[in-house]
Amino acid sequence: MGTSADSGASAAGSRLPIKVALAGASGYAGGEILRLLLGHPAYRDGSLVIGALTAGGNAGTTLGSHHPHLLPLADRVLGPTDIETLSGHDVVFLGLPHGNSAEIAEQLPESTVIIDCGADFRLTDADDWEKYYKSAHAGSWPYGLPELPGGRDKLVSATRIAVPGCYPTVSSLALAPAVAAGIVEPRVNIVAVSGTTGAGRAPKADLLGSEVMGSVRAYGVGGAHRHTPEIKQNLSAIAGADVTVSFTPVLAPMPRGILATCTAPTTATVDEIRAVYEKAYADEPFVHVLQEGQLPQTGAVVGSNVVQIAVTVDTDAGLLVAIAAIDNLTKGTAGGAVQSMNLALGLPETDGLSTVGVAP
Amino acid sequence: MGTSADSGASAAGSRLPIKVALAGASGYAGGEILRLLLGHPAYRDGSLVIGALTAGGNAGTTLGSHHPHLLPLADRVLGPTDIETLSGHDVVFLGLPHGNSAEIAEQLPESTVIIDCGADFRLTDADDWEKYYKSAHAGSWPYGLPELPGGRDKLVSATRIAVPGCYPTVSSLALAPAVAAGIVEPRVNIVAVSGTTGAGRAPKADLLGSEVMGSVRAYGVGGAHRHTPEIKQNLSAIAGADVTVSFTPVLAPMPRGILATCTAPTTATVDEIRAVYEKAYADEPFVHVLQEGQLPQTGAVVGSNVVQIAVTVDTDAGLLVAIAAIDNLTKGTAGGAVQSMNLALGLPETDGLSTVGVAP
Amino acid sequence: MGTSADSGASAAGSRLPIKVALAGASGYAGGEILRLLLGHPAYRDGSLVIGALTAGGNAGTTLGSHHPHLLPLADRVLGPTDIETLSGHDVVFLGLPHGNSAEIAEQLPESTVIIDCGADFRLTDADDWEKYYKSAHAGSWPYGLPELPGGRDKLVSATRIAVPGCYPTVSSLALAPAVAAGIVEPRVNIVAVSGTTGAGRAPKADLLGSEVMGSVRAYGVGGAHRHTPEIKQNLSAIAGADVTVSFTPVLAPMPRGILATCTAPTTATVDEIRAVYEKAYADEPFVHVLQEGQLPQTGAVVGSNVVQIAVTVDTDAGLLVAIAAIDNLTKGTAGGAVQSMNLALGLPETDGLSTVGVAP
Amino acid sequence: MGTSADSGASAAGSRLPIKVALAGASGYAGGEILRLLLGHPAYRDGSLVIGALTAGGNAGTTLGSHHPHLLPLADRVLGPTDIETLSGHDVVFLGLPHGNSAEIAEQLPESTVIIDCGADFRLTDADDWEKYYKSAHAGSWPYGLPELPGGRDKLVSATRIAVPGCYPTVSSLALAPAVAAGIVEPRVNIVAVSGTTGAGRAPKADLLGSEVMGSVRAYGVGGAHRHTPEIKQNLSAIAGADVTVSFTPVLAPMPRGILATCTAPTTATVDEIRAVYEKAYADEPFVHVLQEGQLPQTGAVVGSNVVQIAVTVDTDAGLLVAIAAIDNLTKGTAGGAVQSMNLALGLPETDGLSTVGVAP
Secondary structure, eight states, X not given: OOSOTTOOOSOOSSSSOEEEEEEOTTSHHHHHHHHHHHTOHHHHTTSEEEEEEEESTTTTSBHHHHOTTBGGGTTOBOEESSHHHHTTOSEEEEOOOTTSHHHHHHHSOTTSEEEEOSSTTTOSOHHHHHHHHOSOOOOOOOBSOTTSTTTTTTTTTOSEEEOOOHHHHHHHHHHHHHHHHTXXXXXXXXXXXXXXXXXXXXXXXXXXXXXXXXXOEEOSGGGTSTHHHXXXXXXXXXXXXXXXXXXXXXXXXXXXXEEEEEEEEBOXXXXXXXXXXXXXTTTOSXXXXXXXXXXXXXXXXXXXXXXXXXXXXXXXXXXXXXXXEXXXXXXXXXXXXXXXXXXXXXXXXXXXXXXXXXXX | OOSOTTOOOTTOSSSSOEEEEEEOTTSHHHHHHHHHHHTOHXXXXXXXXXXXEEESTTTXXXXXXXXXXXXXXXXXXXXXXXXXXXXXXXXXXXOOOTTSHHHHHHHSOTTSEEEEOSSTTTOSOHHHHHHHHOSOOOOOOOBSOTTSTTTTTTTXXXXXXXXXXXXXXXXXXXXXXXXXXXXXXXXXXXXXXEOGGGGXXXXXXXXXXXXXXXXXXXXXXXXXXXXXXXXXXXXXXXXXXXXXEEEEEEEOSSSSOEEEEEEEEBOOOHXXXXXXXXXXXXXXXXXXXXXXTOOOBGGGGTTXXXXXXXXXXXXXXXXXXXXXXXXXXXXXXXXXXXXXXXXXXXXXXXXXXXXXXXXX | OOSOTTOOOSOOSSSSOEEEEEEOTTSHHHHHHHHHHHTOHHHHTTSEEEEEEEESTTTTSBGGGTOTTBGGGTTOBOEESSHHHHTTOSEEEEOOXXXXXXXXXXXXXXXXXXXXXXXXXXXXXHHHHHHHHOSOOOOOOOBSOTTSTTTTTTTTTOSEEXXXXXXXXXXXXXXXXXXXXXXXXXXXXXXXXXXXXXXXXSOOGGGBHHHHTTOOEEOSGGGTSTHHHHXXXXXXXXXXXXXXXXXXXXXXXXXXXXXXXXXXXXXXXXXXXXXHHHHHTTTOSSEEEOOTTOOOBGGGGTTSOOEEEEEEEETTTTEEEXXXXXXXXXXXXXXXXXXXXXXXXXXXXXXXXXXXXXXX | OOSOTTOOOTTOSSSSOEEEEEEOTTSHHHHHHHHHHHTOHHHHXXXXXXXXXXXXXTTTSBGGGTXXXXXXXXXXXXXXXXXXXXXXOSEEEEOOOTTSHHHHHHHSOTTSEEEEOSSTTXXXXXXXXXXXXXXXXXXXXXXXXXXXXXXXXXXXXOSEEEOOOHHHHHHHHHHHHHHHHTOBOSEEEEEEXXXXXXXXXXXXXXXXXXXXXXXXXXOSTTTTSTHHHHHHHHHHHHHTSXXXXXXXXXXXXXXXXXXXXXXXXXXOOHHHHHHHXXXXXXXXXXXXXXXXXXXXXXXXXXXXXXXXXXXXXXXXXXXXXXXXXXXXXXXXXXXXXXHHXXXXXXXXXXXXOOSBOOOO
């Protein structure tokens, strides 16, 4: 195979290309960030270059041995995740297990745009952090979900960004318009079915293909999942008051995708609710409010940055039913990260992000 | 291959073996009933024989062309689903599209045990039937879910039995003890993830493997699914008052299994709730209340008649969380049907039904 | 959702954009062609526009109802597949059941670039056609597999192109260098495992998700598959003599991908063989000969136009073993079609085609 | 849940029940052996009891934490895999990584029936063992594949049995009649597609659900797989001369099942070949030679001990094509083990083994 395709043309328009590093390159979040960057217009015209790729235990191996789908970078050797390797970049993506970001972040210059796909800087409440993560709170950074009310402003020119969790992304966007409009009571119930990449790439017996194929199972039941306080934080901020959140994650036999079924008590009509959602997301490039009669499916958003949302009312039960689908690796992690990078750097927000899924 | 294995029937203990017919033998419910009957002790000792197997459009074809896994019956030719063919049997299982059972039932003798896996005789309320099924109500039959309070008594010596829907089976059993004990408010929320066999075997583009693999999607949203009134009927009967039910089914990429996540407001403690469930199901051979820390997975119950139930309390949200798993084809359809047959005929209730799943 | 993303910018560089039509837009091949066109640089800069989209029985419905992943075109209404609708375009892709292309082709001007994803014009031998397709031979067109020896030249400026079948694409590329170099005997054995989209989108009971998940099965055994003569034609043309082909297709539970295991008698060493393959494909942008010790996996090429090939020698058996992976919908159909279009129109061959897969 | 179902053992017919131990109970082979024993008539009537269950690193945990589908044994605590724990049983199944069986076997009495599901005692040729397993050869035991010519005799009353590998089981049975009849040349080509349980339960990144779903890949290419010499040994013994074997295993996204596509040069007609196969397997309870036009599918044999075989001739290629399907965990491992136990103990050979699969 020759090297002409996807080479990310050498002749940059800019004298000083943006230099991007990625820590955690052998994981799923890291691989998806690289997939998106390889298709980013700035990479393709040479104004963005992919610098250091690092890993923990996988340092010294090639990227291709972990991500054979990323052919243009297959021969890149992963460096160690340390400050020497990550220094000298304009943007540093962190795809690390939680608890590792703060130490790196404080050693990098203030001007470096750090985009953390881990949980470390998502929660504003130290007690919540300590309760759910059993460690000291590192603080909080601007939250990388521009579609939330006021969310975009915090990201423009930001140099520290906490990318939301995958469940909070889909759940918050499914409920935000209703909560913001005050048309639901502040008690929400979320059951979200996820593909297995959300559980990461560390080998565990219960994530083996033999175990997950042909089976669904719940986990983190009863409010135990760490994304619960993050969803509560998002919705409460929008409501301006405490929102009660019941959240149950379910693991399904597919690699990618989350489908969240969200309910909340309402007395509004379906027309009122649809009007609220359509208005809230009218200008959002990645949020697609489905027409009446259509329902989301995760397969339609695989590889894309799209959030599909359907809303209706269960009149017998007196509930708003909002169902939303995302690709947990794209909009739920890496897509959100690249979207945030675009905003931070002043690039067009949608660059490198697609509204076209890979289906079936 | 010789014919010695699974041949059943050679040395019958009884002079008059029970003769069983099955209408709808080429469908999934029909195939699963036959799978269970082939392993039933009464079949194996010859006291139960498998008589007419019928189909609609598939009449004239062999059973093996539809169910190559049912080797001992592979060469059986399917007859037409008519009264001539189904007459002369002690037990007739009906695995037909709804709307077809009444006509057959009224032509068979009162003494014939008819076990209907369709919906026709499940609902007691004619208005509910007409609203959800858009046709005239045929009436209601004893309901084939012995684990419900008082449920077993109705089935002993019954000659007409309506097998519950798969979602109502798992949802009702997940919530019945709490509702019966009055420890939850009568407002329940159910999100149930199902495998694809629940959607039947009629070819539809949106059920193609290419469509369902790698994707989950909701359907029948907002109370639209026909199992909603059936769940409501069950829980309201237990409560002695109206129970509000919000029900959302989700289709997952696996052939078998349902995982139902059920919540209802409660002020009870987890210990109180566990005590209620453990007492309610202490003597039930097929309901397995999981120990604290365990959670259900559909893969563990494939091919078995077991219902796995985990209960906990989300104290922040003030909700009972009951999560239950079944095999929709076994306990959710054919297993429930055979269990009902056993009760109707006075056979041991667990005969032909396993507590051992086929996993992984 | 706004309309800014993926809009295919209006300000075209060219006064006369290339106008593309697609017949068979509701099928899998059609959907994949549209997915690729939406990401094509010529579409994005406005120099290529997507004109008529047509269907047979699905005419009158929206594209979004069939391909919810193609958001930018979701509201397009499908026209009928007739000459009026398809006229007036520079390029017409045909994604039709075989037997339908000739009638359309002969009514379109000679200058229209017609790219047929069906089988009609693939075989040069009328007897082969009649034996395998049981109908009159329509003729043969330049074959859209530029990586075959001499293959590219036939496509430059072509106005009629027959896109290869998916199995012939991967099998021919896996074996071509060895056959061309004369280092194998002309007897090849191919067992190719395919995802289900290769079987199309027409609803059939044996393609239901319930049937295909958890199961693999062979079909078209003993030389019966229609792709057998096409593989034989390709390899015999390269060899300049008859090549005997044994071909067995296997259906696997995944939507996309083909893995072909190909063997042929050889006395060459693995080093000699590797040298032949590396030289043959050195300049091919989409053929990736894997390093020693690496093996292809279909998951790595999903959505990409890449062919992964591993070659080794089974010295005990005296066989070359060449294993190759493609995405049957991309390189195996729609990617090959777009690559052919690029060559026919004089666009850069790799435009709109990626070497980056969507994984996992 | 009560304890009445599947309890077995209460009223033993025999004064001295057969006492069975299992080493490696937390693995897939071990779990499947227990699933079969729980349904075995001897267990159900109390004449066989399940004694010690042992594990390596999982000693001290409950069986239910590894195999939640084996409810009747869920509370059993796994002992250590040592001679103290395994002593005092009539039958000891070994489901251990290779290299561990010899040490245990030599410490158990000669009269103990030891059934080894590992590879240690399968190969008769020490050089083959050392080449493929890189360790000293432990010897060879009677081979647990009764359907091979002369195979059954070796197992009657045997006290040491080597259960075949899963690939050798299906491949040898697919080819044995043709090889025995001398109607094929002694050069066979096998491509076998397997589910993931064949790769075991030890957590590895490349066996994660995220990796295996949606992808097929080859491994052990070029004769490198350890089952190659075992297949060659079986076929050569039948032929009375060296048979050349090319074997390529492929991993498919499903938990269970192997489909083997086997070819060998022949000049026989399809009728001659069918006659040979039908005669060879006429009295075999578990080998099902499919009728003309039927093809095997792994889904039809899940959980059963059946081998489905289809034979045809590719006349253009001059090849016999034999395609066979098994469940790798049942007939390919645990079913073969139980069948061997039955023969060794003088129980009916088919006891506890089904010809009915769990499908779909």
